[in-house]
Amino acid sequence: MMLAFFHYPSHVNSFIPHGHCYLWKTGLVWLHIISDATIALAYYSIPLLLLYLISKRKDVPFNGVFVLFSAFILACGTGHWMEIWTLWHPDYWIAGVLKAFTAIISIYTAFTLIHLIPQALTLPSPAQLKVINRDLSHEIIERIKTEQALLRISKAVESVSDAIGIADVTSKSIYHNPAFINLFGYTVDALNAAGGPVAVYNNPEQAQSVFTTIGNGQSWRGEITMQQASGKTMQIDLRADAIKDRTGKIIALVGVHTDITERKQAEAQLQTAQQFMCSVIEAMPIAVFVKDATDLRFVLCNRAAQELVGVSADEILGNTDYDFFPQQEADFFTQRDEEALTSKKVVEIPEEIVHPNSGNGETRILRIRKTPIIDSQGQPKYLLVIREDITEQKEIQAALTASEAKFRSLVENANDAIYAMTLDGIFSYLSPNFTHMFGYEISEFLGQSFVSMIHPEDVPNCMEFFHKVAQTGQKQAGLEVRVQRKDGTYGWITSNTSPIIDINKQVVSFQGIIRDITTRKQAEALLQQQAIELAQTLKQLQTTQSQLIQSEKMSSLGQLVAGVAHEINNPVNFIYGNLAHANSYTHQLLNLIQLYQSNYPNPVLEIQQEIEALDLDFLIDDIPKLFSSMEAGAGRIRQIVDSLRTFSRLDEAELKAVDIHKGIESTLMILDHRLKLKPNQPQIQVIKDYGNLPLVECYAGSLNQVFLNIMANALDALEDSLIQGKLTHNQPQISICTQQLPSKQIVIRISDNGPGIPEQVRQKLFDPFFTTKAVGKGTGLGLSISYQIITERHGGSLQCISSLNEGAEFIIEIPVAQMNK
Numbered sequence: 001m002m003l004a005f006f007h008y009p010s011h012v013n014s015f016i017p018h019g020h021c022y023l024w025k026t027g028l029v030w031l032h033i034i035s036d037a038t039i040a041l042a043y044y045s046i047p048l049l050l051l052y053l054i055s056k057r058k059d060v061p062f063n064g065v066f067v068l069f070s071a072f073i074l075a076c077g078t079g080h081w082m083e084i085w086t087l088w089h090p091d092y093w094i095a096g097v098l099k100a101f102t103a104i105i106s107i108y109t110a111f112t113l114i115h116l117i118p119q120a121l122t123l124p125s126p127a128q129l130k131v132i133n134r135d136l137s138h139e140i141i142e143r144i145k146t147e148q149a150l151l152r153i154s155k156a157v158e159s160v161s162d163a164i165g166i167a168d169v170t171s172k173s174i175y176h177n178p179a180f181i182n183l184f185g186y187t188v189d190a191l192n193a194a195g196g197p198v199a200v201y202n203n204p205e206q207a208q209s210v211f212t213t214i215g216n217g218q219s220w221r222g223e224i225t226m227q228q229a230s231g232k233t234m235q236i237d238l239r240a241d242a243i244k245d246r247t248g249k250i251i252a253l254v255g256v257h258t259d260i261t262e263r264k265q266a267e268a269q270l271q272t273a274q275q276f277m278c279s280v281i282e283a284m285p286i287a288v289f290v291k292d293a294t295d296l297r298f299v300l301c302n303r304a305a306q307e308l309v310g311v312s313a314d315e316i317l318g319n320t321d322y323d324f325f326p327q328q329e330a331d332f333f334t335q336r337d338e339e340a341l342t343s344k345k346v347v348e349i350p351e352e353i354v355h356p357n358s359g360n361g362e363t364r365i366l367r368i369r370k371t372p373i374i375d376s377q378g379q380p381k382y383l384l385v386i387r388e389d390i391t392e393q394k395e396i397q398a399a400l401t402a403s404e405a406k407f408r409s410l411v412e413n414a415n416d417a418i419y420a421m422t423l424d425g426i427f428s429y430l431s432p433n434f435t436h437m438f439g440y441e442i443s444e445f446l447g448q449s450f451v452s453m454i455h456p457e458d459v460p461n462c463m464e465f466f467h468k469v470a471q472t473g474q475k476q477a478g479l480e481v482r483v484q485r486k487d488g489t490y491g492w493i494t495s496n497t498s499p500i501i502d503i504n505k506q507v508v509s510f511q512g513i514i515r516d517i518t519t520r521k522q523a524e525a526l527l528q529q530q531a532i533e534l535a536q537t538l539k540q541l542q543t544t545q546s547q548l549i550q551s552e553k554m555s556s557l558g559q560l561v562a563g564v565a566h567e568i569n570n571p572v573n574f575i576y577g578n579l580a581h582a583n584s585y586t587h588q589l590l591n592l593i594q595l596y597q598s599n600y601p602n603p604v605l606e607i608q609q610e611i612e613a614l615d616l617d618f619l620i621d622d623i624p625k626l627f628s629s630m631e632a633g634a635g636r637i638r639q640i641v642d643s644l645r646t647f648s649r650l651d652e653a654e655l656k657a658v659d660i661h662k663g664i665e666s667t668l669m670i671l672d673h674r675l676k677l678k679p680n681q682p683q684i685q686v687i688k689d690y691g692n693l694p695l696v697e698c699y700a701g702s703l704n705q706v707f708l709n710i711m712a713n714a715l716d717a718l719e720d721s722l723i724q725g726k727l728t729h730n731q732p733q734i735s736i737c738t739q740q741l742p743s744k745q746i747v748i749r750i751s752d753n754g755p756g757i758p759e760q761v762r763q764k765l766f767d768p769f770f771t772t773k774a775v776g777k778g779t780g781l782g783l784s785i786s787y788q789i790i791t792e793r794h795g796g797s798l799q800c801i802s803s804l805n806e807g808a809e810f811i812i813e814i815p816v817a818q819m820n821k
Helices: 002-006 018-022 026-056 063-085 092-121 126-159 178-184 188-193 204-215 261-283 303-309 327-343 391-412 433-438 456-472 518-599 605-614 616-647 660-670 700-724 782-793
Strands: 163-167 173-176 220-227 233-244 250-259 287-292 298-301 347-354 364-374 380-389 417-422 427-430 476-484 490-501 507-516 656-658 685-689 696-698 733-741 745-752 797-802 808-815
Touching (some): 018 026, 063 092, 163 178, 178 250, 204 220, 204 250, 233 261, 287 303, 303 380, 327 347, 417 433, 433 507, 490 518, 605 616, 656 660, 660 733, 696 808, 700 733, 700 745, 700 782, 782 797
Parallel strands (some): 685 733
Antiparallel strands (some): 163 250, 233 250, 364 380, 417 427, 417 507, 476 490, 733 745, 797 808
């Protein structure tokens, strides 16, 4: 295996590989490979070490010769690699060129050494170097000590938060610490370029004063305005001094800068805030006192406090409560003061009668609040006392109480119910007759909204009525609504409401009177109901006969359709069910024929003639297509039958949960012949947009009748317009959209893009016997019956939206589940 590796299979020139000289002896070849490789690696390591040496020792003299030695040794090492290469590849020209390059490098290196040897002989001897090194060592030690001391100082200067700048005696910057650069935005070079340290001073005269002072060997300290490189001004606390040597000579100037801009701004803001607070306290209409926590002497009072006591601030400050109030009252005040200071909590006196000794000595009623002011150590330092004079409020309250008692007596003896409520409709007062009128206890509705007792249908009228009172600020009368009594029955009331207006002429609440008019409304309702019933009876007599005839026709049609569907369904199911078996059997026979053809490719002449006569290949290809067409046709018949059976539920009288979409599809199947392409008329396109509907509880047959009436009318309108050329487009369409509403209703929209319905016709669409069709084409009962089915039988709504040249849309809404079953 090893010999196979060394055999060189072919040669690209007339030379032979060097390995032939060794007769390709494995041991000999490996000996040369290992030797040459080891020498080459050793050669390569030497220049790397030399290059590493001169890279680390920049002070080594004659380092150029090291580069020459490295190139020479690399060339020698590459020559040994070439020796290995030529064992298999006779590239002796390359090897010769490499040796020539090595010779050139070696000669150049030798000449370089001849030139450098005289210079090398001038280098100091080891003994001389030892003396020099000893002197240098002492000097280095001293320098290291000095550098360490300077380093400690430098680190301290670099780490301080104050901005430190050092300049020479000519006022030229020579050092800035990082804080200086961050604060002013100047490096040393940038500041010198800007004019020197004077550039950071906002006032050149002040800068001259600072430099003159420290130039004379004196210190300077003070607050000064300076500016950053961006031009932004700052307030600086400056400590400037001269740096002197051991002989006292000034060798540099140093400045330590502390930014106090924020502190000065805070002081200004604090002063402004204090002035503002003093102005606010002075302007407050209530008496404000501040007492010292140690001896309870007054240290601050506002104008209202002076008016309360009846003396000036000069006479109040420095005194105590004993100087202005009787001893008993002063003892009480002092006791409550000590309670607030001891507990460090707010003490309130809701009502206190006082008799000041000074001023006019008039008795006053005060509301007092004592608040301890705590210092940074958590101890009370002052006591804030707020004394609000509520004498007039108490007098007004007493007068209001007497007036209210008189008003309440009148209200509580009234025959009608009297109420007061807020703008939000919350009862704030109800007279006793409210309980007699509605059966509720007054406590059940005080603080509650009136809406809960109003009939839901009348709530909008109430809201509009009160909104009008609030907007106009005038009394409104004649609101008539239904109100639910406590026993659950409803009665009628009429209400007159007046606004309560404040001093700013704004409506702030309502008051009104409620009168029970149930008896009158019942009499009116009875008369109205009798008149309505007479009109309805007459109308029903006119329509009942026609509706019965129409219903009988539809019922008979449903029975006929159901019977025909049943009779067709049985043979169709027989045919459809056997088609699969017949198709399977035929495939088996065809497979058998193909087996015969593959195993007996040369039948007798008579069979060959029969195959040609039958055109067997065409027969094999066409029979599956024939069965597929038959299956599709039978499936279509089954779909038609299913649609007829679905539509034939016209005679079903009970409620059922059904799929609305199936009813729509059955109706479309019934009308399919009218939708298809006709001579000289385009096909009528049906666009379906079905939503995700649940099963709907309804009278399925009746709903199908509605769908049929609406779609048939749409088709009539489109066909008549196509015949008369009234359509402005060439693509008649009927769109059907279904959707479930959040209110547990479903909506079915059936629309067309026909000529539309005039407004005067649209208003009469659902009237019995109204029709715009020619005699014999319509009875005028289709939409009327449809309206009755949707509104009366299903509790829904049916409406038509249309205008000329904009098509027509019928919207059906019915609940998912019927409430009254």
